[in-house]
Amino acid sequence: MSGFGSGDPFLADCPARLAVELIADKWTVVVLYGLSKGPVRHGELIELIGGISRKMLTQTLRRLEAHGLARRHAYAEAPPRVEYELTQLGATLIDPIHVLTEWAVANGDAVLDALDADPEPVAHSG
Amino acid sequence: MSGFGSGDPFLADCPARLAVELIADKWTVVVLYGLSKGPVRHGELIELIGGISRKMLTQTLRRLEAHGLARRHAYAEAPPRVEYELTQLGATLIDPIHVLTEWAVANGDAVLDALDADPEPVAHSG
């Protein structure tokens, strides 16, 4: 426990908060989930992740790369082929991401249910 | 485990994805982390969470409320007092959130390090 801890997620300017902000993003979580299976091609991720655009995928991957969580490997072939994979640091995120996604799978219905039951009053029709 | 699962986080239009999008948000994670300690007042959260504005806090709490993860309790007193706490559904998120924040605390430095080592080329000064 000695040298550990990069601050507290509550503190705005500490590495822990930076790390939270890095991964607590809707696309980032899904992309990491996609990467957690092993090396994947850009196009595969596009197919895999419903609703993501090429731009957002590239952008998200670049961010992961810049923060040391993913690595990009471009094969100098034709047609071009680019694979992404988690780095060793990124691999430490597999568990947290899976815990999160498992929660989502297990409780998505309940969330949807609650949302459905609580439709915020939109203003009366009169 | 039989009837479980509200889809796959990869699918754009399933409850699992909705759930991911609900919590995979920078403020949401930190607010949930704050709520995980038990009932908290709005003002306490403001003090606790560095950098959050009242607007974002209220907005985030409202979203959690609407999705059944948090509950708001306003005491009809003076001065006004409002407490927020996790619902039973929200409490199931404590573990995932803690796993995430613990990862952030443990690896924040490494992330910062990688970011520092990879300063994206900004265009040469010439």
Added chain:
DNA sequence: CCTGCCGGTTCCTATCGGAAACCTAGCCTG
């Protein structure tokens, strides 16, 4: 030459998000 494939990037706009002011409501002060 034209076409298609793959990955990436540019353009443009709707939305997000922060700062700060304003609002409500009850109590205390004078």
Added chain:
DNA sequence: CAGGCTAGGTTTCCGATAGGAACCGGCAGG
């Protein structure tokens, strides 16, 4: 009674960002 304090919330203003559609570029095939 007028004014100010506290605590939570909302509004306004405006810059930053998200995100889709469309375009770019190299190479193989016809």
